[in-house]
Amino acid sequence: MKRGGAKIDAKVIAAASDRGLVRTAQLLELGVASKTIVRRTLPDGIWSRALPGLVFLKNRSLTPLERATAVSIYCGRDAVISGRAGLALHGLGSAGSFEETFALIPESQHRKSVGFAAVERTWRMPTPETKSGLRVAPVVRCLCDAVRRMRNTEQCMALIASVVQRGAATVDAIMKELDAGSTRGTAMPRRVLRELAAGAHSVAEARAQKLYRRSGLPAMQHNVAVYDAQGKFLLIADNWLDDVALDWEIDSLEYHLSPVAHRATVERRERAQNAGLIVVTHLPSDIREDPERVLSDLRSRYEQAKARERPNVRVRPTTDQTYRRSG
DSSP, X not given: OEETTEEOOHHHHHHTSBTTEEEHHHHHHTTOOHHHHHHHTSTTSSSEEEETTEEESSSSOOOXXXXXXXXXXXXXXXXXXXXXHHHHHTTSSOOOOTTOXXXXXXXXXXXXXXXXXXXXXXXXXXXXXXXXXXXXXXXXXXXXXXXXXXOOHXXXXXXXXXXXXXXXXXXXXXXXXXXXXXXXXXXXXXXXXXXXXXXOOSHHHHHHHHHHTTSOOOOOEEEEEEEOTTSOEEEEEEEEETTTTEEEEEOOGGGGSSHHXXXXXXXXXXXXXXXXXXXXXXXXXXHHHOHHHHHHHHHHHHHHHHHSOOOSOEEEEOOTTTOXXXX
16 A cells, blocks of 8 residues: 555554554545545445444454444544443343444434444543553443343343442442433333332342232242341341241352352352251242242141241341342
8 A cells, every 4th residue: 555655564554453453544644545445345345334434454353442432533522432332341141132232422422323333422421440451431321320220120130230239330329320310211221220129139139029019929029138046147038938938049040050159058058058948949840830839848848837836037138238148
């Protein structure tokens, strides 16, 4: 490639790019001819078009990080990556669908959504954090921007629950962020948050609590710390019937992905049984596929618990910040 008879080094072009992404205007400034850019970004060329005015110096699909970089360049220096792409940059899940990488820009600026770039103007720009060299919204803002754009309740709950369970956000902080912004798209996340605030820290537990309301049994407490007569901590009970000291657990797969997690669960149940507690366990698939058997199990175990002398244990409520499966 030549400029005024001089060859333009490919290394110079690469150095002007960010993860292989460079503005068309920069290429022209470097002396790359317009017809060369057009030729190289044809379907069979060695480059490709990422977004309007933005060239990718390879001809392949962009990775999620490259897409986020492309959107940042396209939207300008004040842009902040948010939504699922932002959560992925925080290390919290995948970037979501290939079709969308979400970014926020100031209300005074104008940049339309196009291709995989979903752009939203806002008067409430977040203070960005730097992740992988990009400006990214804080976790809670990323999460709220993501769930505002979701249409599936279970996917919404799964995403919120995963962030809360990993300690990256609290239900209170998420609700405050929703209250501070636009109400558009917040009805479903608010319903999900109300369920989570009631103790449903996963999709499976939310289904379980909905099913339990059909059991005819007394109301349960959720995520309470159980102590023995000497005040020694025993466990965090997922779903607790205090009058008979019964704990109902939903065995989500995430708690059994490693030998350490499995051993902690076994030790936890041994402590509960040694203290005289009744522990009833079901899988998420039981709740989904055989709800009548689950209800029958709960009723019979409740009668069993009622027939014995209640062990001398007491409970205290926990908070979102302290909720964990305790080993």
